[in-house]
Amino acid sequence: SGQLLASATFTGETASGWQQVNFSTPVVISAGTTYIASYHTTSGFYSITRPYFASQYVNGLLTALASGASGGNGVFTYGATNTFPTSSFSATNYWVDLVFNSD
Numbered sequence: 001s002g003q004l005l006a007s008a009t010f011t012g013e014t015a016s017g018w019q020q021v022n023f024s025t026p027v028v029i030s031a032g033t034t035y036i037a038s039y040h041t042t043s044g045f046y047s048i049t050r051p052y053f054a055s056q057y058v059n060g061l062l063t064a065l066a067s068g069a070s071g072g073n074g075v076f077t078y079g080a081t082n083t084f085p086t087s088s089f090s091a092t093n094y095w096v097d098l099v100f101n102s103d
Contacts, residue, residue, distance in 0.1 A: 002084045006023045048092050053065070
């Protein structure tokens with residue numbers, strides 16, 4: 001389960017390089033709360049690194065949880081429509097990042 005806080009449709013994808021889409025308005029988050037940043041694709045192509053989330057990663061004020069903590073990290077789901085990701089496999093990182101501003 002989860003509540004969708006924001007969404008955006010990406011356009012202008014290139015064959016390689018970092019891809020970024022921005023929300024129309026920033027998403028306000030609260031300390032001590034777990035959030036999931038995810039994407040949906042119908043092409044089936046994505047980048048992965050295994051086992052990336054065997055341990056947590058800390059970057060400034062943000063912590064990416066280890067795969068076994070708080071419902072896991074590197075969660076995914078397969079389907080024709082965008083849906084909340086609940087499955088995980090081998091502590092996989094699907095390389096969905098976020099832009100964070102602590103102001």
